[in-house]
Amino acid sequence: MKRLLLCILIVAIASFSLMNRAESAEYLYVSNVSGASIYRYDAETGAFIDNFLSGNGLNMPGEAMLDPAEEYVYVTNRGANNILRFDAVTGAFDKVFATGLNNPVGLRFNKAGDLYVANRNTDEILKYDSNGNFMGVFADIASVVAPNPADPATLTFGQNNHLYVKSINSILEFDGATGDFIGTFYHDPDMNSFAGFVFAPDEKMYIATYYDNSVLCLNSTTGELIEEYSLAIATGLAIGPDGALYASSQGEDNIQRLNPQTKEFEVFSPAGNGLNNPGTMFFSDFYSFYDEPQTIPEPMTLILSAIGVVPLIIRKRK
Numbered sequence: 628m629k630r631l632l633l634c635i636l637i638v639a640i641a642s643f644s645l646m647n648r649a650e651s652a653e654y655l656y657v658s659n660v661s662g663a664s665i666y667r668y669d670a671e672t673g674a675f676i677d678n679f680l681s682g683n684g685l686n687m688p689g690e691a692m693l694d695p696a697e698e699y700v701y702v703t704n705r706g707a708n709n710i711l712r713f714d715a716v717t718g719a720f721d722k723v724f725a726t727g728l729n730n731p732v733g734l735r736f737n738k739a740g741d742l743y744v745a746n747r748n749t750d751e752i753l754k755y756d757s758n759g760n761f762m763g764v765f766a767d768i769a770s771v772v773a774p775n776p777a778d779p780a781t782l783t784f785g786q787n788n789h790l791y792v793k794s795i796n797s798i799l800e801f802d803g804a805t806g807d808f809i810g811t812f813y814h815d816p817d818m819n820s821f822a823g824f825v826f827a828p829d830e831k832m833y834i835a836t837y838y839d840n841s842v843l844c845l846n847s848t849t850g851e852l853i854e855e856y857s858l859a860i861a862t863g864l865a866i867g868p869d870g871a872l873y874a875s876s877q878g879e880d881n882i883q884r885l886n887p888q889t890k891e892f893e894v895f896s897p898a899g900n901g902l903n904n905p906g907t908m909f910f911s912d913f914y915s916f917y918d919e920p921q922t923i924p925e926p927m928t929l930i931l932s933a934i935g936v937v938p939l940i941i942r943k944r945k
Contacts, residue, residue: 653868654911655896656700657875657882658688661903665691665702665718670868670910673882673896680713683720689732690781690907694757695740695914703731703744710734710744710759724759733781733793733907737803743782743790750777752792752806765806768794781823781907785847793821798834798850813850815843823907825864825872833872835861842874842885842892856885858892863907868915875905882908 653670656679664681665688668674679700686706693700693715700713701724710725725744731753733745740757743765750769754762768777772794781793788803796818800809819838826832832847835858842861844853859878867873872885873895880902883892896902 652911655865655867655873655882655908656691656693656911657863657902657908658691658702658906659902659904660687660906662901663688663706664901665700666900666902667718668882668896670912675896675900677718678901680718680720683711684709684723685711688906689730690734692734692736692909693911693913695736695738697911697914701734701742703728703734705730705732710742710755725755725761728753733779733783735782735784735790737784737788745779745782745792747778747780750779752779752782752790752801766790766792766801766808768792768799771799771808772797778820781821783825785826791824793824793834796821798824798832813845813852815852822861823863823875825866827866827872828870833864835864835874837862837877840878842872854890856890856892858883862905865908865910865913867910868912873908873910875908877904877906880905 655668655670657666659666663685665679667676667679669676684707685704689703689705691700691702698715699721700715702711704711708728709723710731712721712724713719714721728746729748731744732747735743742755744753746753751764752766754765756762768779776795778795779792783791784803785791790801790803791812792799796816797814798812800812802809818836822835822837824832824834826847830847832845834843836843837860840857840859842856842858845851846853858874859876861874862877863875865873874883874892876883880898881894882896884895886893
């Protein structure tokens with residue numbers, strides 16, 4: 628009987644654990660450029676939650692990003708040329724992570740926890756370890772695009788572990804381990820300036836075009852242009868937990884979501900709540916895109932399995 632009770636207890640604990648995991652809150656974080664803060668929204672409804680982090684010298688946030696361990700949020704602080712670190716749960720200031728940069732904008736982590744930063748005014752991608760120690764210049768963007776302007780601002784890793792960097796009207800591809808230049812993934816000479824860009828699970832890449840008031844959709848393998856969507860001063864892009872594309876619009880000071888049926892953007896979180904010049908953004912489940920697919924049994928499945936085991940335990944005792 629003790630074994631029977633133990634079995635039931637284990638199943639109950641596992642079931643509640645999975646249910647709590649499924650019901651855990653997801654958030655959308657948006658850099659509020661003119662407001663020098665990072666705002667937090669409900670990832671399902673778009674409702675404004677709070678001014679998640681601000682102060683402590685934060686001035687002109689470039690980009691905010693969660694680390695792979697989901698312990699801290701890192702923010703490029705363009706106004707002070709440094710990187711600040713905040714607690715990912717409370718938003719409390721932790722420390723100045725790195726200094727001596729020159730207009731840092733985009734930032735991303737690799738799987739090992741190293742940080743890559745687009746140092747805009749020196750046209751370089753800089754690399755730091757998880758303790759903030761400078762590891763060197765990872766990629767010299769100017770040497771790749773010369774004599775054209777480099778202007779690296781945003782960057783991201785693909786599922787192939789290559790690092791992709793925005794440069795004016797191009798997306799450049801680098802080896803994520805060595806920094807060796809692989810090639811120009813996409814280029815459009817008619818575009819004035821790319822902003823944020825993001826990979827999607829459905830083998831697509833989306834690029835926000837700041838001055839051209841649109842979002843481009845590419846094949847994420849070939850770089851072929853598939854289609855283009857209209858959006859006023861598109862800036863930041865992110866893929867939500869629902870798989871949809873979300874974008875910040877500085878033209879309308881709001882957050883919008885792409886309707887896959889109509890191919891038009893619709894308001895997800897309206898202007899207001901102090902949002903002023905929304906920039907880059909990320910969802911709290913950002914790293915799920917890079918995780919290997921896992922099958923998690925439903926709580927009821929575990930319970931039914933346990934019920935099937937109980938008669939065996941009783942029969943054995945007889």
